[in-house]
Amino acid sequence: MSKKDPYEVLGITRNASAEEVKKAYRKLAIKYHPDKNPGDKAAEERFKEAASAYEILSDPEKKAKYDRFGHNAPGGFGGGFQGGGMNMDDIFSQFGDIFGGHFGGGAFGGGFGQRGGGRTVKGSNLRVRLKMTLEDVANGAEKKIKVTKLVRSKGSEYGKCGTCGGNGQVRRVQSTFLGQMQTVTTCPACGGIGQTVTKRGPGSDEHGLVREEVVVPIKIPAGVEEGMQLNISGMGNEAPAGGIPGDLLVVIEEEAHPELRRDGQNLHHEAFINMVDAALGAKIEVPLVSGKAKVTVEPGTQSNHVLRLKGKGLPSVNRHGHGDIFVHIAVWTPTNLSKEEKNLLEKMRNSEGFQPRPTSKDKGFFERVKEMFGT
Numbered sequence: 001m002s003k004k005d006p007y008e009v010l011g012i013t014r015n016a017s018a019e020e021v022k023k024a025y026r027k028l029a030i031k032y033h034p035d036k037n038p039g040d041k042a043a044e045e046r047f048k049e050a051a052s053a054y055e056i057l058s059d060p061e062k063k064a065k066y067d068r069f070g071h072n073a074p075g076g077f078g079g080g081f082q083g084g085g086m087n088m089d090d091i092f093s094q095f096g097d098i099f100g101g102h103f104g105g106g107a108f109g110g111g112f113g114q115r116g117g118g119r120t121v122k123g124s125n126l127r128v129r130l131k132m133t134l135e136d137v138a139n140g141a142e143k144k145i146k147v148t149k150l151v152r153s154k155g156s157e158y159g160k161c162g163t164c165g166g167n168g169q170v171r172r173v174q175s176t177f178l179g180q181m182q183t184v185t186t187c188p189a190c191g192g193i194g195q196t197v198t199k200r201g202p203g204s205d206e207h208g209l210v211r212e213e214v215v216v217p218i219k220i221p222a223g224v225e226e227g228m229q230l231n232i233s234g235m236g237n238e239a240p241a242g243g244i245p246g247d248l249l250v251v252i253e254e255e256a257h258p259e260l261r262r263d264g265q266n267l268h269h270e271a272f273i274n275m276v277d278a279a280l281g282a283k284i285e286v287p288l289v290s291g292k293a294k295v296t297v298e299p300g301t302q303s304n305h306v307l308r309l310k311g312k313g314l315p316s317v318n319r320h321g322h323g324d325i326f327v328h329i330a331v332w333t334p335t336n337l338s339k340e341e342k343n344l345l346e347k348m349r350n351s352e353g354f355q356p357r358p359t360s361k362d363k364g365f366f367e368r369v370k371e372m373f374g375t
Helices: 006-010 017-032 043-056 060-072 087-093 136-141 273-282 340-350 365-375
Strands: 127-130 141-152 157-160 169-176 179-186 195-199 209-221 229-232 246-253 261-263 266-274 282-287 292-299 307-311 326-332
Touching: 006 017, 006 043, 017 043, 127 136, 127 141, 127 209, 141 261, 209 229, 209 246, 266 273, 266 282, 273 282, 273 326, 292 307
Parallel strands: 127 246, 266 326
Antiparallel strands: 141 209, 157 195, 169 179, 229 246, 261 266, 282 292, 307 326
16 A cells, blocks of 8 residues: 555544544545445455554554654554555455544445454554664664463354354344333353354364464664654564454563664764873764764863764664764763872962863853753
């Protein structure tokens, strides 16, 4: 499915309320519903596009991620625009309640989410945390993670529910003083699925599922940040009776680097130099994400001076350039001097070159206080 703007698909603005999003989707979905347009492939595609757009814009987390990153959001949007397009089972299982009485025993029959008898169920999602080093973040990484999830037992078999005949619903007719009244309820035997377990495999539960450890390969894009969530579609718990598997949600955790601190795409490093190097200038070694670099400290450098290594920071998750590394100079004052060293410093203490003279480039004391404490 092409990467279309979900706002354009639903014909709404970015400021549309949740109710406006729902109303716009409902209007399009009813218009292009397959039961209303049998055999019309174009209508079916429009129906899928509308559902895919609604999946993103009806979920606050997905909507915020799309508004920030667009189609290039890390991990994509599950069954939506980044997942290769939603299939009909996805739509019928997730958004059946949006139609009210328009489908499901109504004008077009079949039932939204009840197509072919019984509702399509989706397995539950799994959430795991994945630790990433700064080098992983900078270069992207391919990882293999172990997850324990529900899978269909090899010995389990399913068949049509005997209570509802595979329809997922039970109809009851009651006689009242107003005449006969018919009620339709979800089948209590199969929970509306339309199928039940006819044979349970070894160690399986009432749904024919067992817990099994599996290895899932995942690819993490460069530039991810702490707390970002990647959605691995279809790798969560399996559903009973051949339903749709849930998703695997991978939450990123960054490991602290011993010498670099992250601020978005930029990195910061504090470099300590002695006062002689600060006065005379020196070449110092500073860490990069991978390896080290030599930088020049100019003669007369003061504490709090910042050197910039352009483009040596982290990439954007949207692949738009790199950040920088900022080296913060801290002039170190010795605390354990020998008698000879003290005598040398005493001779220089009152010399003209050792008298403090703040330059016009230096920030004043009160400016630094304001930056530190926000006052």
